[in-house]
Amino acid sequence: MGRKAKFNEGEIVKKGPGKKAKKQKDPVLPKSLKAPEDSLKQLSSRQKKRVKKREEKKVELLKKRQENRKNKKKESDEKIPPPPQQDSSEEDFSEDEEMASEDDNVKVDNLNDLSDSEENHSDDSYSDEDDLLPIEKENIKLKKKQALEEKEAEAEMQLNIANQESFKFPTKESEEEVKSLQDVQQRIREIIAVLSEFSKLRDAEHSRSEYIDLLKEDLCTYYSYNDFLMEKLMQLFPLSELLEYLEASEVQRPLTIRTNSLKTRRRDLAQALINRGVNLDPIGKWSKVGLVVYSSQVPVGATPEYLGGHYIIQGASSFLPVMALAPQENERILDMSSAPGGKASHIAALMKNTGVLFANDSNKDRTKAIVGNFHRLGVVNSVITCMDGRNIPKLMKVFFDRVLLDAPCTGTGVVAKDNSVKTSKNEIDIQRCYNLQRQLLLAAIDSVNAKSPTGGYIVYSTCSVLLEENEWVIDFALKKRNVKLVDTGLGFGTEGFTKYRHLRLHPTLNLTRRFYPHEHNMDGFFVAKLKKFSNVIPTSDTSDIAEEVEEEIEEAHEISLDETVGETKSTKVEKAKKKASLNGFKAKGVNGQRQFNKKIEDQEEPSKISWEDVPKKTSVKLGKKLKTVSKKKKIGSLKSNKPDKKHLKHKNVKLVKRHNK
């Protein structure tokens, strides 16, 4: 082939400017669109009048001034010649213009006088202070202008305030209009202002609940939560705090890492990371291993230090349950739901790789993450298992010194990490969650040895802010097992609820700790530390019955979920309810207070679920998966149920007899 010879080099002549150099011509506009050039010169009749008046004023002013000066000259002949007329006239002109544009003709005379007097005054001052530099004159002008602007702004403010005061409750028609987000935000603020001083600012026709409903609706649209979750949050926080919480939940918390004290020290790690271009700081006084990463030039999750196991990426809130657990060396510790192994490896680090650490998770895929993290971080004292946490006490009853239960939850505290929580959760999800949590917590308590010389502690934590998944679960455990709440030893965090709407929980629940994004700059979190004081599981006939009844009610619900015919399910539930209440009354004599509490609980739960109210559609929507699961349960429960019922009847008869005696 070879190179192509260029025989005609230099002969090529360019033809025209080329395609790309083509220039578009100016667009041709239709005559109708063209602005008439002399439109500026044409003045409206009002403008003409104003111009006339201005000119008249000018003439008058000039005359007056001249007269003034003549008078002054007569008074003092030694004074310096008057200021250049041009300046003053200009000043007048601008002033007048402003006035004219602002007001109508009516006040003109009056204003004229005013400006005159001002003029005179300035003239006087001028004559007193000898000659002013042009800059100084400008300054005086500017100050006047500023004062005027301030006045205007103030007036506007007052107008705004007046507007706020007269917040009108929207009518149905106005509600239907599509509103912008800013309008919604404005309205949220207004409603909150009204609610804060309700008796003063309220609209007499509307009740507080109406206002609150409106607020809820607006908050739902603005922050895109579903109705249910927003209602829960509104019940949880006072209004002033609610907005802060919602606002803080939108923002991601800072990236934090935990130094692996098995392999390195925090100072060394910080130095190594700074050398790689990571901008970081200690997390706070409360932790000796935490670092906050502000910015980084390299991916923090893939540096050689990370791969070498010198640190792990972990949220600040994840430090807390482990610190509360305070594991000691040579103990037997269980982490019930440990994937991906962040907290568990923290425990191992605090134990300095001594003793035994059981890291369990029920999801087999997630245990791979535990394996990876443990080997990377050099944790060697661990046994990683994959089983249902509820089965652990069957294998290792009263075995562990400490147990950490970071229970599976709805994740309402980590909305920033997973936005789908806002809309995907409803009553049923939460109910499922706290049922599981209760069972897990009981299992955790059962597997702890109360007689352990160093321990006997259980730490329960969730990343949810809802009371149902936190205090209520603890309260349940306090009733069911021989445990008491102890101080978490964290030193900060807000106290847990002891009273919540209609619920009166155990008074020691103030020892639990809650953490919020807007207060503590971490994810929403809950930590409770329990101490087991006896290995005996308190059981009495009555509580047994109550439990069984509870189970029965739940089963009835599950059955009703499957069935599409409405009648049977409602009757079944009612039957179960009746039984519950009957049993409650029968047993009242045996253990009054306790039974009473139980009864309340029993009644509460079904009323909260209110399956009868669930329309048929939802039961269909729940999908095949759920159906199959509940069917399996149903089959199992039906099989196992028969002897139970007999047992129950037998007991009832016994009780009645006892009662009669």
Place this chain on the structure above:
Amino acid sequence: MRRLSEDRTKVLFEKLAKYIGPNIKQLIERPDGIYCFREQKNRVYYVSENILKFANTMPADNIISLGTCFGKFTKTGKFKLHITALNYIAPYAQCKIWLKSSAEQQFLYGNNVTKAGLGRISENCEKYQGALVYSMSDLPLGFGVAARSTAECKMVDPLTVVCFHQSDIGEYIRSEDDLL
């Protein structure tokens, strides 16, 4: 969870000897308690007897891992050392190779070590001996097989492979799912 058979113990120790030589003794006779090798689903775990005692209460099917996983026996009966064993073999290594910081990243992505990336090498490394790879700041990065002896290394040109890659800590990210 069962003891290793005689044959398998032999295979395992032969493999370990390539990297840490006579230091295997240190692994078996430790001052801080009795440690032993156990096998489950062809994986070999190195674990304290104390922990093993407790782990035996769990059903074997539910145990995913215990102590430290050293590696696995392949279907052909050979032993494959895993990166997870690094914590134990790094302190006892006989042949060490230090990488320049520029070559670190390459090695962590699974590439062999060339002469250009070689920072330092311990003396009297033999050809085809198991070698531990470190960064210049003494962070163990993985292990491989020395492709040249120390003496040969000095002579070769910069692009020659000095150490064949076997395993590196990048696997914790690259293949977390099949670490075991």
